[in-house]
Amino acid sequence: MDTNLINYKQVLKNRPYGIPDDNTWELVKTKIEDLKDGEMLIQQDYISLDPAMRGWMNDVRSYIPPVQIGEVMRAGSLGRVIRVSGKTPFKVGDYVSGWGGVQSYIITKGENFYKINPDRSSLTSYLGALGMPGMTAYFGILEVGEIKEGETVLVSGAAGAVGSIVGQIAKIKGCNVVGIAGGKSKSKYVVESLGFDSCIDYKEANLVNELKKYCPKGIDVYFDNVGGEILDTALVFLRKKARVVICGAISQYNSTGNIIGPKNYLSLLVNRASMRGMIVLDYAAEYGVAMKQISEWIQEGRIVHKEDVYEGIENFRDVFLRLFTGDKIGKLILKISK
Amino acid sequence: MDTNLINYKQVLKNRPYGIPDDNTWELVKTKIEDLKDGEMLIQQDYISLDPAMRGWMNDVRSYIPPVQIGEVMRAGSLGRVIRVSGKTPFKVGDYVSGWGGVQSYIITKGENFYKINPDRSSLTSYLGALGMPGMTAYFGILEVGEIKEGETVLVSGAAGAVGSIVGQIAKIKGCNVVGIAGGKSKSKYVVESLGFDSCIDYKEANLVNELKKYCPKGIDVYFDNVGGEILDTALVFLRKKARVVICGAISQYNSTGNIIGPKNYLSLLVNRASMRGMIVLDYAAEYGVAMKQISEWIQEGRIVHKEDVYEGIENFRDVFLRLFTGDKIGKLILKISK
DSSP, rough: OOOTEEEEEEOSSSSOSSSSSTEEEEEEEEOOOOOTTTTTEEEEHHHHHHTHHHHHTSSSOSSSSOTTTTBOOOOOOEEEEEEEEESOOOOOOOOEEEOOSBBBBEOOOOOOEEEEEETTGGGGGGGGTHHHHHHHHHHHIIIIIIOOOOOEEEEESSBBBBHHHHHHHHHHHOEEEEEEEHHHHHHHHHTTTOOOOOEEETTTTTTHHHHHHHTTTTTEEEEEEOOOOHHHHHHHTEEEEEEEEEOTTTTTOOOOOOOOOOOTTTHHTTTTTTEEEEOOGGGGGGGGHHHHHHHHHHHHHHSSOEEEEEEEEGGHHHHHHHHHTTHHHHEEEEOOOO | TTTEHHHHHHEEEEEESSOOOOEEEEEEEEOOOOOHHHHHHHHEEEEEEHHHHHHTTTTSEEEEEEEESSSSSOOOEEEEEEEEEESSSSOTTTTEEEEOBBBBBBEEEETTTEEEEEEEOOOOGGGTTSSSSHHHHHIIIIIOOOOOOTTTEEEEEETTTHHHHHHHHHHHHEEEEEEESHHHEEEEEEETTTOOSEEETTSSHHHHHHHHHHHHOEEEEESSSOOHHHHHHHHHHHEEEEEEEEEEOOTTTOOSSSOOOOOTTTTTHHTTTTEEOOOGGGGGGGGHHHHHHHHHHHHHOOOOOOOEEOOGGGGGGHHHHHHHHTOSBBBEEEHHHH
């Protein structure tokens, strides 16, 4: 055994009240244990930072159990198999993605990991357009949103990991696509690089006026990543039989008061519209189909993806908080290998 | 012409702010005009009083245009053809139901009226279980709620015109049915007369505790007639893939402040659940099927219906307000013929 290998891990120390602070996680050093038969040692290169992680820190009943105090912070990850013992599903040198958590190494038998092909697309894209965000976008807009050609689709968090792919898929399917993003440079990116028909900078513009302008017939599908007032305003513009996809509510995740409920929800009644929540894990059996399709679209230049990569496991908290300040474009990733 | 016939009508005088008051409607007397060719004179016996009427009084874009100031108040009605001119769709003596408004007579060519059979069921049942409330219940719980045998169904406004039928249909379909109603006598009626498995008196009981008791596995379908805090609490108990049918929000219709939005709406996300609005008018083409089915269930004794009938067009406002005070059981009807 190479006893020089040290595992750095971000462990949940205290459940945050509101925004995670200095006492939320602790960076812990441990030695790497010896492998048992059937186990692999994976050196993790990249950690996926996602808004959903904030939800996993609350001690509430949800779609997966909360991260417990003292546990490594749960996160998607991507790394290389560097050591194996006995018969294992992957071999040394394989690149794999899975739920490795915020730590530099993980020992696993390979459950919930899958092999990726670094020659087919960039490594980081497997945490973005070809990872959970891409899967969420694909199943969210196609299977929950049920978009049809010619419809008007509104996407919040349009410059984000999920929203950026949602809007591009909707464009491929022939929709009129309007994004909502925070700031001038993001809005410019959404239109000029991602090819949305228009993008509203919610920090500067009057949302109601802009929606009147860009969605003159109203909204057929609203893909919501943010919740709060933006959801509430979007509801006013629903067309008959509109669909609202509830994918996230990033504006509310650090809330210490009551969640803001959509006071215009009766627009669902008047317009016979629906609002449906989605969890990407439900579509796991079909990820292969979606990855193949998105990968083709990337190769054809019809889908653009961007990862915003920061370095250093010690910077985990600071980088994670960029999700909530909006200070990033595209998929937020932490590089932790040297 | 019999010039002694006088039409009494309740005309919208001022749009109400909050609860309709003495200045909202005006009782106006007019002479009956002569019939033109193809027209019929209908003497109205019964007026249907429905929560949706409150919405039609607001000057906002909705699924039908608002009632205009100076117009007869819109309402469903039931009456007899007493005079015809030329070729008409119904003959003298026919009983018909339609949108006659709050007035004692109406002259019409018969658009939006249909003939009913007084030998088949009581006259008033055609405004209740065999009228709009029955249609709303039927399509709402079966087509929007998509109930399946063995599921747990929660119904608010359980003693009301719609809720009472919703729950009975759900029982026929083999569901565990829990009602919510206001007051001890209503709750007793819901269980003992309507056959719900249980009923929660929201005025007395702790809703959370009662829902834990009666819905131990959670709620598969919530049929919402009331909105507000009851909706919010119900959301907490949704099971995976649950459906919330938004049929009404009577707790909010007279609100002068902001509507209360369901702050627990993220339960839709966690549980991959949906919330869908419905308007019964969308199902007009299928009313015949529903009427036949409900009528059979009534004859088989599997559906019980109750109409709460008050008298006098001059009492319209007082009787109408019983919808919001809850001071009635079953379908609220105003009898206006002597």
